[in-house]
Amino acid sequence: MKVTQSWKSASWKGKTLVVLALLFVLYTLVGFFVVPGLVKDNARQALADLTGRDVTISEVRFNPLVLSAEVDGFAIADEQTEVLAGFDRLYVNFQLSSLFRWTWYFDEISVEGLTLRAQRNPESVFNFDDVIAHAQAQFAEGPAEPKPVGSDEDEGGLPSLAIATMTLTNGDLRYTEATGKEPHQLTLPVAFTVSNFSTVSKGEGQNDYAIRLEGPDGGVFDWNGHFEFSPFVANGRLQVQGVDLVSLARLGAEQVRFTVPSGELDVEAEYAFNAEPDAQLMVSKGQVVLRDLAIQNPAEETPSLLLPQVKVSGVAVDTLSQTVNIPEVLINQPHIRAILGSAGLDLATLFLPPDPDEAEERKQVVKEKAQQAAERIAEAETLWVLHLDALKVDGNRFEFVDRTLNPAQTVMLEEGVFTLKDLVVGEESPFSWEGAATVLGEGKLSHTGKGQLAPLSINTSASLTALPLAPLSPWLEREMPLRLAAGSLGLELNTAVEGESPDFTVTGDVAVDGLNLLENGSPLLKLNQTRIKGLSLSTANQQVGINEIALTGMDMLHRIDNQGRDASARIEAGTRPAPAAQGSESSAPWQVGIKRVRLVGSQVRHEDLSVSPNFKIGLYQLSGVVSNLSTRPGSRASLDLNAQVDRYAPFSIKGSLSPEPLFTDMNVSLKNYEMTGLTPFTGHYLGYKVEKGQLGVETEVSIENRHLDSVTDIQADQFYLGEKVPSDEAVKAPVKLGLSVLRSRSGEITLPVKMSGDLDDPSFSVSGMILKVLTNIIVKAATAPFSVLAGLAGGENLEQITFTPGSAEVGPQTLSSLDALSKVLAEKPHLNIGLVGTTNADDRTALAAQRVGDDIDGRDWTSIDVAVQDKRLRRKLIRRYESETDKEVETLVSASLPEEEEAADAILARAAWDAMVTQEAQAVTREQLVELARLRSENAKAALVQEFEVAQARVYLNESTLDGEVSGLTLTLEK
Template sequence: MQTPAQWWRSRGWGGRILAILAVLYVLYVLVVGLLLPGWARDQARQRLSELLGRDVTLERVALNPFTLSVTAEGFAVADPRTETLVRFDRLYVNAELWASLFHWRPWVGDVDLNGLRARLRREADGALNVDDILARLRQRAADEPTGPEADGEQEQAGPPAFTVSHFSVEDGSVDLIDAAAEEPLTLTLPVAFVVEDLTTRGVDEDDNRYQLHVEGPDGGSLDWDGRFAFEPLSVDGRLRMDQVDLVSFARLLEPHFRFTVPAGMLALGADYRFSAAPGQGLTVNNGALTLSGLRLRPRDGDEDAVTVPELTVSGAGLDTAGRTVTVPEVTVSDPAARAVLTDQGLDLATLFLPVDPQRAEQTREKVREEARQAEEKLRQGEADWRVRLDRFAVTGAAAVFRDTTLPEARELTLTDGALTVTDFRIDQDGLRWQWEGDTRVLEEGRLGHSGQARLAPLDLKADLKLQGLPLATLSPWVEAALPITVQQGRAGGDLTLTVAGDTPRVTVSGRASVEEGALAENGRRFLSVANLSADGLKVDTGAETVTVDGLAARGLDVLHVIDDQGRGLAARLSGEDDADGSDGGDWRVRLGRVSVNASRIAHRDLTLSPEYQVTVQDWQGRMDGFDSAGGEARVDTRGEVNGTATLTLKGTVDADPLTLDLDGTLKGYGMDTLTPFTSRYLGFGVEKGQLSLQSRVNVKDNRLDSTIDLAADDFYLGERMPSDQAMDVPVKLGLSVLRDGSGMIRLPVSLSGDLSDPDFSVSGVVLRVIRNVLVKAATAPFSMLAGLLGGGDDDLEYVPYGAGEARPREDTREALEKLATILEQRGAITLLLTGQSNADDRRALGEAELVDDLGGDWRGLDMALTSEAGRERILDAYRDRLDRDPESLDADPRERARQAWRQLLEQAAEQVDDDALRRLAERRAEQARDLLTGEFGLAARRVRLESPEVDAEYHGVGLGAEGL
């Protein structure tokens, strides 16, 4: 037997080479098959642990030296929160030696990965469980020295050349874990895909084909197939998702947003191409998307906020190089939205905001800023993208608004909605679109709308047609602001709306109407109308004007009530005791013609007892040319007051400055309805009477001037009514004085005053005038009557007599004759004659007695002083009657006689007693009576003498009266 050395020497070079190769092959098998797997396994675990900073497990590595394949099993990267970050059961890689040699590049036949499991966890603060690994890798890359030359060479060289004939992942899954909620949510996505002929520098059409298939957690699938190349990097193919249940995916969003997704299916598909070559990018064609059965529900809610039974997008395209998006059509069928207003706001407006309040506010601010920047770019013609949507159509839409802030929650509804938006564009000319639509409003109304709009700058024009909007449905919101109930009514309109400019400026024009409308205050109806229409309506917020060519009301019924606290409707609505109805606005209002027909207006005053009510029925009238900025408007109106009296009002009105020139008449007003006023201010109710008046009212430069001619026919007061505010005057007597023989009271009344004076009150002036008239009628009735009959004021306060005389003079006869004439027209008055005397009479009687004592022909003081004899007569009387020495008067003879005469008169007047004055007063009254009943024909029964008065105001006969 040969030894190995002998064997080696006995063989030739051929045998020796074969032996060497055999030994090397055995060594190769031993090293690769037995030694290298363990070393590779340990090296992989160590190096990956150092690279990732995590514990890495690799249970087994097997190398097949015959097939040049590698098998790795039991690989795992540990994670402190999820136990395992990534793992796989088995990785098989089969190299193709001969193909590598033939193509002169690394060539791998198969790469098969089985049992891949990856777990990605997101914490409440947004941190991911791979953040530490990414940070470690970035730091490692930063620490490696690189030079610009090496970078340039690497960029020019591109990726290394290699080929993988078949690459597949089977039985894989990815767990997405969201730990932001109280209980972590996990979404598991099955993963399986195949890539055929993966090559970095392939040029054949069959190179780099790939297929990706992902199963959804609750059904559905994602299929992604196509082809890619590395130099330059390009990808093209088709992506398709079918029947993807959105419920599981939405669970990951629940901790971050305020809604849940109880149901929803998604399907989409698109052809795409991406190229990293210069001037290239991503293009998407034939894009299609279908959402079906989508439901969004607020957290802790029991009703859906948004439902979309079906939404389809067809033919969508995208070009990132050209920065264009095109969508031929989007259709939405039977969508519904439900918004709930609570004390925290509108839930639908916050549905997509983060749960955290601070982050929600940050999101709002971010959205506002991005919107502002986008608007500014559009305004400057610098749109980032060009977007074209040819048609967006919605059918069968519905919306519900529920307001829980009201005392009782109420809802508003829109149903049967249809909307079509066409030619939606975003480009260098801004954002613009057109639309038309129709919807049922509040179940009974109908709203049609169409128009076109542009954004940045804003320019919108819309045509609106509203029919049968039920106003009573809106009443709860009116009641929340005011104590007013909208009981009924239907609104309609045919309007054009424009909105333009940065401010923006809004104009509304067209026609609007309300039919069968009614408003009530605390259950009491105060306004109703059969039909109210506004034609030629135009509202302009820029010019701050409201123009109505024709405002017509038919069947208008207005009730104004002053409550028991003295407040009118405006004061009650404003909550102020004195509401002037002014809001301080500067808007200009122009009304071409305002007309009222077949209407009624009523006023009630509950401060009076019994309460007062007046009603104007069959009210009709018109006003032409009203302008709040100035200009005369003509007014002509009439109506029946309380069903019997006729009221008319004509004239002009100017609003700025306030100027009125109005003529009004009232005929045949039943005065028994005035009992509430007469009871309070006169202390009596009204028995009967009819009132007519003619009035002229003028207001200019803030000053009121008014004249009223009152005529009260057969007006009599009834029983006394207790009132603390009643006038303390003989009211019935005053009325009897004013009442003529036919039972008519005619009284002219003038009112004037400064309307800007806060102390001026029209009602106060009227009461003051009435009081003065009644007081004068009672205390100086004939002076009052003389004035009414054209005799002038104060003519008949008394019948004048000469001082110390009882015989009538000419003026006495004139006064008595006028008095008789007055009494003929006032048959109900009994004349009271009171003889009066005063100090003038006392002096006159004393002087007469002194003259008699002097004797002789007394021709008066002045004549006596001119002669010595006359002066001596006075001085002798002074000496005899006063027992005084005239020499004691220190003066010249003439002045001495004058002083003596003065003292004589004083002494003579003092000696006249009251009985003499009383007899003089009695004779005066008797003389007046005799003339009235005799010469002037007055019935004796209508004249009565009263007790004479001494030391009265006048010397004559005082006049008084008694009436019914």
């Protein structure tokens, strides 16, 4: 009652104060007790509807007196990470003065304990994908909100907003990589401060910010600067220190095939961004430092890549001009270890995904991008231009391990230094470099170069000295049965690379010292010194040219094994087949030309182990020149070589030759070769060892149009065969006698050998032809010696000497033949002659004719031709026949007799003579014939000894032969 009365009696000022007090109390009560509950429930439900997740808000506090609000324990739930996003405390302090500033002004906005948690699952599904999809669906279903009438915001403009302080403390960003077998998590503590934030003001000291992230192992990310709106401008400084790359690498462990055992990264730079008139980001004073980075194959104990320190200084980037400038890159003591295994080079696979299908897709993508980049560089059409002032590598070490060999082999490049200057990618600009290294522990490599990338033009100079070749032998041994036992390589090369192809041009000199090449463990080739001078190679012209190849102290051993295989056949049999060439198109052949090959103090030895005893021969003190060697069709090389066969027999070869088309015109000379070395072949083909002898050969060989013609003079001095050797292949002939027939008075054997044949004829073999010709000559001399000796006898074959049938007297014709025989014996003092007295049917007839003639006319008998002219002798012939046979003589004549008596008697007398001689011939006794043959050989020997002064001991009387081919003598030769 009193209150009512008091109210009614109060003045309006009092009433106003009371109302205001009540409203203030109500405002305070609502603000403290009602608003927090409404905000908490509505905000939680709205966020739950928007995200499709459970949302938790522990407490909401609102202070209406100072217009501040606090939210505690906010979290969006996640089944995989427990919390998708959340914070411990959010504090917002709004200033009432905003009503008078026409700006939303906050004195403070701070967040404590902010956490954001992301997880990537297999198939690149993230734990927040459903939230995004749910939110997008909510927005799509809701009605579009109309823009308020009279809004102060310009279309596309920013609201007027100012915040004195924005802070984040004790925050963290958590990322979990769960695509592999085991999840890997990265947690980054984060904090930042933004001072005097304003979307409209441009006053000094406004919109400054500082962001700090701390890595799990001490790394720090500091980002501070200043930004403005309308237009947007930002500048500041970014610094990353001590970032642990091991933790970062774990996130990608399932995407690559390597691990990172160690590594630390520092990055810092200053930047400035202007949104207008054209967006431009400029980075300056950039620096990147990489320390102790190791990239390792999990299956290996040693890192594949070890970088103790990489420092990139002074990096500048301008996005508007699309340029990157790098003043200097320093790489200190890098160690690269590449391993070649059955799956290929590990460095080429470590950065690929473990899954084979994904790896193949990645390869294809990288290949396509690399091809596109190469084309842009070649055409100077790169989008960005990179300027690298200097790249320096100090203490480089490269280690190549080849495990495809057993045992595995390692090649080392150490103490490498390299400096690259003024490299520009994307513009026509020259660059240069220089470098050096130690290869295989002893070889010293140095190289320099200069050029440009667009259009491609590079010129290099390289020098390599004392590179040991023996460590490279395992790769040669894998391909073929050869081993590099010793040797060192030196190079002085200049290389030019130009054009789109590109085309390579190489010039320079090559030196190899102390080369020792083995074949299946046995000596094959030694070279004290090899010099290749004036080397030139051009891929554009497909030509290789060499001014001179100088070989000093060469020692080559060519061996034919006991299976008859030469070195080339053995090497070919032991060589791995080359992989099939890709594609079916064949390129034009390369042309190779060598102006001169010079041999000094060399030797070529040959051993044939397929014959017994083994054959050995060698060319020693080999020297000379081979000029104008070329694969160009029609070109002809010239040869002028001299040597000593087995260190004493002069040998030379001179002439010209061409491989295509095949042409040869050469003279070959050999003198005074000791033939005892030919015993393996004389034993095999002739059946005897060589007792002694010296060989000389003069040969002219011509090959043209695939046809060979050769004329060879073979001279064997004092060539005698010795002990017999068992051989199934030996000729069945008295070869010793044949050689005696061929041997001259002075002990020389001269054999002219002519050959002619078509090289395309499969039955034609030069070596086979030579052996065949020589064997035929010796066999002919042994089996038909007198045909060979006919030249000494005026062309007369003295194998048979004729006598008058029935007579042993040495007549004029016989004496002439014996004279020719004596001359042959005088020229062949080492030959003895055997005289074989022979008779034949002519001797029986002659003896029978003598007996009938004696009965008819005694010593006065001359011949039947005379007798038929004498009537008396005709009658005696007819009577003797009729009395001995008791037959009429007319029975011997079947034809009609002439009417004239004398003519008829002459026919009858001759018929009687023929019949009686035939009958008497059958009565000639063996003793008569033997005696005739003996007398003939005795009379012939007497004539040779007495009239022609042939030594009696050189003429032998052999057993007579009856019913032979000749009426006289058959001669035999004896050594």
